[in-house]
Amino acid sequence: MRVILVYDIAVSEPADQSRLNRVRKVVRKYINHVQKSVFEGDISPSKLERLEHEVLSVVDRDRDFVIIYVFESGTSYERRIITNSDDPTKNVI
Amino acid sequence: MRVILVYDIAVSEPADQSRLNRVRKVVRKYINHVQKSVFEGDISPSKLERLEHEVLSVVDRDRDFVIIYVFESGTSYERRIITNSDDPTKNVI
Numbered sequence A, B: 001m002r003v004i005l006v007y008d009i010a011v012s013e014p015a016d017q018s019r020l021n022r023v024r025k026v027v028r029k030y031i032n033h034v035q036k037s038v039f040e041g042d043i044s045p046s047k048l049e050r051l052e053h054e055v056l057s058v059v060d061r062d063r064d065f066v067i068i069y070v071f072e073s074g075t076s077y078e079r080r081i082i083t084n085s086d087d088p089t090k091n092v093i
Helices: A014-028 A045-058 B014-028 B045-058
Strands: A002-008 A032-035 A038-042 A065-071 A077-081 B002-008 B032-035 B038-042 B065-071 B077-081
Touching (some): A002 A014, A002 A045, A014 A045, A045 A065, A065 B032, B002 B014, B002 B045, B014 B045, B045 B065
Antiparallel strands (some): A002 A038, A002 A065, A077 B065
16 A cells, blocks of 8 residues: 655654654655655555554654654655655655 | 655754744644644645645755655545554544
């Protein structure tokens, strides 16, 4: 299936930044980093379960926010990046 | 159509925080605030154009990051919030 994952990590002290980096590292093992807090990719149900488990072992469940949108494989959509950032997935999909 | 909008605003000084608040206010006129940097909702093509225009008039195009995923109306998906936050859209959709 196709997932879009967004995380908002509360960053107010140095430990927060390192937690953010850990989350990023975990999620990147499974799907592509689109930009900053957004990840996207195809993943199997069992790997998604592992991803969720690993993310939850790293985040602060009460202060951070992680949302995963899950779509059937082949769901078509358009990705519009309206700011001046490059689209780092343009070679990926 | 259905859209998911994510913004990452570079917040390092007071002016950034007020820009973030302005972006939030603009986007909320059109779609629902799911949490922090994530918005979601149904919108017509012409309103989406207005939304993009308004957001671009507020953000710093070089430092901020705004992505809009656009789906056909009726696209089905699952929204998993794996942290402890309430799902503020549970009464919306």
